[in-house]
Amino acid sequence: GAVVSQHPSWVICKSGTSVKIECRSLDFQATTMFWYRQFPKQSLMLMATSNEGSKATYEQGVEKDKFLINHASLTLSTLTVTSAHPEDSSFYICSAKGTDDGYTFGSGTRLTVV
């Protein structure tokens, strides 16, 4: 079945630094990838939709200059949290839509900013 690999699974960084999270579709081409954020004991909130070769579409309230999304190829999308602060600490999950109309999720990245 379709597999999406997300790395790293967890990361701790210092306040003010940037962190990059990668999401790769291993056995299918993902024209579109989605990035979600999940706070503890809450649901997944869509941050942005990433289309290969074009600018990402951000949801209302998501700072595009803080959360940089790049979708350079049909199998790779990256989310960079720039100048991270403690309030950016969260669980970030990517998702890709495959040819079978299903949605495949990465295993998530736990970001802790100290």
Added chain:
Amino acid sequence: AQSVTQPDIHITVSEGASLELRCNYSYGATPYLFWYVQSPGQGLQLLLKYFSGDTLVQGIKGFEAEFKRSQSSFNLRKPSVHWSDAAEYFCAVGARQAGTALIFGKGTTLSVSS
């Protein structure tokens, strides 16, 4: 507006008892419906999905869900709950169109008592 409602925030069920988790949706297009389960600190696991056809869908781990268009519902059921079923359950709605992200409900926390 597109939305998913899971009316029950927290449910406790005795081990061996039956389970039903409710999900209602509001969606403009033909909905694709999903149920995911998430254990603490983990990613999402797909339990089952409905695209079309038979409105009673069988999933993994003995779960099933029934799509009722007239009620805009997609309730998840299991005849006999096991202690390992304790987790967070999310209902989600999407569409066939490329670039359409999943919208998640707020989730239902399932506790299993012995």
